[in-house]
Amino acid sequence: MITEVPTWIMILVCSSFATGPRQYDGTFYEFRTYYLKPSKMSEFLENIKKNIHLRTAHSELIGFWSVEFGGRVNKVFHIWKYDNFAHRTEVRKALAKNKEWQEQFLIPNLPLIDKQEWEISYLVPWCKIEKPPKEGVYELVSFQMKPGGPALWGDAFQRAVNSHVNLNYAKLVGVFHTEYGVLNRVHVLWWHESPDSRAAGRHQSHEDPRVVAAVRESANHLVSQQNMLLIPTSFSPLK
The missing domain is CATH 3.30.70.100 (Alpha-Beta Plaits)
Known part of the structure; x- marks a missing residue:
């Protein structure tokens, strides 16, 4: 025999799997960590410094740091802010079409990077x-x-x-x-x-x-x- 589960019980069960306050604001933050090849940190940071304006023209940079202690050396960490996922998609498309960004930053820097990691986080x-x-x-x-x-x-x-x-x-x-x-x-x-x-x-x-x-x-x-x-x-x- 199949018995229909009362609505109030279903609500309680669903509530028990809730993950906390809902995220209504679409704003999110992308955490990026780049692991650089040994001896390439100075060259990478100098290149970033000269060309960062090409990147920040598209979305907001919260912070950019070199890692002093904690895990592997030759590592940089940076946080970018986006209004929503559609905004990030627009930014990625715009950068892919930006010849100046590609030639002055991306192409020269890719050989300096050993590994990349990133996460999407909400406040x-x-x-x-x-x-x-x-x-x-x-x-x-x-x-x-x-x-x-x-x-x-x-x-x-x-x-x-x-x-x-x-x-x-x-x-x-x-x-x-x-x-x-x-x-x-x-x-x-x-x-x-x-x-x-x-x-x-x-x-x-x-x-x-x-x-x-x-x-x-x-x-x-x-x-x-x-x-x-x-x-x-x-x-x-x-x-």
């Missing part, structure tokens, strides 16, 4: 990109969370991040949730005045019971994490 609903008060260094911390999405770990993660922000242990630039790439990954971009100020703030936060309690709660949903210390390039909007 989490409870934050916006904040510009730091002055020039400094940046830290990108990437958290691999347990499957289930923000509905499972979102609140605890927010409390852990805000515990550092509210107590002035670090300056938050933005929190991003991956849409395409490794799922259940959250990237937190921090600003520090210097690597030493970052180290001092980290040591202090580790001794603060308020931070420890918030981080411990979020860690229950954590699989792994990694970080990179980023140095902004001279042409990066975020310095």
Whole structure:
């Protein structure tokens, strides 16, 4: 015998698989990481500096950094903003037709790049990109969370991040949730005045019971994490 499932039960079941607040804003951010061949970093960055205006004419560059610490050396990381996926498609088509971009940037730089990685991410609903008060260094911390999405770990993660922000242990630039790439990954971009100020703030936060309690709660949903210390390039909007 087949029994029809009541509507209210179906709603509850669907709700249990929800991933958190819906993404109504189409704006997203593309994270790009380029692994450069040894000894080619300076040549690549100089080429980018001379020709970046050809690229930023089509979409907004949030920041461009060289990686100082964290994983493989000879690596650059940059973030691009798009209004929606149609906007990105238009940009890619325009660049493919841009002879100046192809000849001055793309063709000379491709032999310098060993590998490329990119992700599509949204800002989490409870934050916006904040510009730091002055020039400094940046830290990108990437958290691999347990499957289930923000509905499972979102609140605890927010409390852990805000515990550092509210107590002035670090300056938050933005929190991003991956849409395409490794799922259940959250990237937190921090600003520090210097690597030493970052180290001092980290040591202090580790001794603060308020931070420890918030981080411990979020860690229950954590699989792994990694970080990179980023140095902004001279042409990066975020310095």
